Amino acid sequence: MQIKPILSALRRHKAGTILIALQIALTLAIVCNALFIVHERLDRVNRPTGMNESNVVAVQNLYVGSPSTYVPLMKTDIQAIRSMPGVEDAYVTNAFPLRRGGWSTSIQTKPDGTKNGVQSALYFGDEHTLATLGVKLIAGRNFSASEVTAFERDQQPVPAQVIVTKALAEKLFPGESALGKTVYYVKGRPSIIIGIVEKLTVPWIDADFIDNVSIMPLFFNSSYQHFVVRAKQGQQDAVYKSIANTLYGVSRMRVLPERYGVRTFDMVRKDAYEADRGMAVLMSVVCGVLLAITAAGIVGLSSFWVGQRRKQIGVRRALGARRSDILSYFMTENFLIALSGVVVGVVLALGMNQWMFTQFEMERLSFTYVLVGVVILLGLGQAAVFAPALRASRVSPVEATRSV
């Protein structure tokens, strides 16, 4: 295929050429960035929590009235839940993964609190916590019932024993075993690491210390509690439906909020990543419609060109060009235009990403995405031009003789 005649022909159609190239460039810039956003968001949506998430029901509970202590109420409630027919295990806590609210603090390895600590989320629980969440203990032991104590609203949560995640253990004691070591959640008040779990994430979805979690054998004396419940296999729906009645049966002096009151863990995950999933859906739709419109534009302009050049095509055919020559002429022409478009588009895509990076703290665009975008657009251009090019190749040589 000779490229030179194509180029000199294009020089006579500057406007159309530039418009198609520009459209391809802009589409590439947006599609690359949109696909990247989709990827970034879906990555988050599917991020594991370290829990066994199936058959888990989470209840948000607010005690009503002003009793001097809530701890006996909590204990009665959790006993009632554990004795429900479909329930395997349950515990009461302040927070759990994907709850999007909870406590965090900075942990020190020295008692004086001078060094900068490691940030960690705090989950209160008891000896039932690990089994209910379905997390794997990889070293040490679980809490025993006698280690669980209560603390007041205006006190600091400082248990004698804690269980931490592997990620947190490695950050606190890099290169050595954290098991049995002493850490300080509050200056001068030691806690011993008695167990390490493989993985458990913090309640927030945007935290930069996502895998740093401490589980503490504590009851928090407060009106605001969460019950995390593991249902027996196949009993999740039954537990989900009956747990509110069970709790109201124990006492009516409570509120289980309409929204976020009783949720299966699937619902918890869905709520947590609502914005991310929405963004991924939106960007996918935008990509799809954008590619369709660009393809339609290429079809429209190419058809116009073919219509304009019927005479020239007839002449070429009459002078001995085969159908395949005409077909490849238009395919190559489109490829050249698309190529110049994607070159500009790559620059635009990177520029746009750079700008979003500074404005919206987005991550850097990986080059794979640019490459995928380039391939998609070149392919799209070829596919879009195929029908008009085929029509061009069917122009009969007789056209050359008409109305010259």
Add this chain to the structure above:
Amino acid sequence: MFSYYLHLGLRSLRRNPVLTALMVMAIGFGVAAAMTTYSVFRATSRDPIPQKSDVLYNVQVDNWGPENTKNGEPPPALSYTDATTLLRARKAQRQTVTYPIGVSVIPEDPSRLPMRQGAYATGADFFPMFDVPFLQGRPWSLEDDEKHASVIVISKALNDKLFNGGPSVGKQVNLDGHLFQITGVIADWHPQPVFFDVPNTQGFDDGASVYVPFNRAMDLKLPNNGNNNCFKDPGEGWENYLRSECIWLSLWAELPSKSEAEAYREYLTGYAAEMQRSGRFSWAPNVKLRNVMDWLSVQKVVPRESQVSLLVSLGFLIICLVNTIGLLLAKFMRRAPEIGVRRALGASRRDIYAQFLIEAGTVGIAGGVLGLLLTGLGVLGVGLVFPEEIARLATLDPTLMALTLVVAIAASVIAAFYPTWRAAQVQPAWQLKSN
């Protein structure tokens, strides 16, 4: 002439229905995408209290120091010490301190379940400052604040639930076992963005139904339902907490003139300087006094998703325009012989401009109508993409409808400029000869 050109335009559009449909769809989709995302952006960036937003100021005092703050921005809320000291100084016409409280309403009827309501502890000035509309009764008074009175203002929604919407001023409401006397019922007042409580809501929430005096809330130690941030251990007990540098209170001041705002700012700086002299702060005064819109902008209440999607859809609209330029060019140039004949018969360039811009305008109108339909669908579907609190703020009102049509027509006429110019350049002699 206009109707003749319109007629010509419609005929020409009917001649290649596929090309016309492509253009109408490009304009329609482009405009709908831009307008749908704009409806969300508009809702999240709007002024929640336009009549007073420039005289209401949020107060910030840096009690954490440069080591514990970022980019010199003071913490977004105040400590108890700072909030109550500034409140007592009465340096503004009106001032109020607020924090969200976690309380449940216990209905008198024992057969009914308790309810959790959005609630704030605040001062008497809250209601006149923020123009809160009363349906019954009035706000509690400044004396009630002084007396630590057990009074309450409730919303219409709660009044409907508790008293079937009947008169309730003077009646009692039970909050977690504490009785409060109703002084007034307000309309369901939910300014969005919730400018007076951005740190706890990120700007959007379901609205509050209960307001009780701050002093009374302190007496009862009503728990803070919002964020509580401490950069060091406050120590144990309520008294230590109140004395600590933990931040959890918002302070708002109404300052009707620039000079009053300036005086208040000077007072704040003086206060921080005094704290520095007394040794409480070991850094230079760092205070901020920002009006509603500045505060919302600094707190970035417009969600990142809303900004990114608006930008992407504007890019989308531009691509649709480039697409339309190409298609119009193809369409107009195909009619070069016709233009040649018209020019030869005496039509001026001006006439050609008018004819083709009107033709493009009709594409714009058709695209606008399609865009309007798609925007309607888009606004309905906003809930699939944005959280409920934000999605319900996006509405297709007459302004947005008019804007959709105007943008569609303007976009297609702008897109038509270059193709029309090319059409007007057609040389009649050359066209006539070559045929």
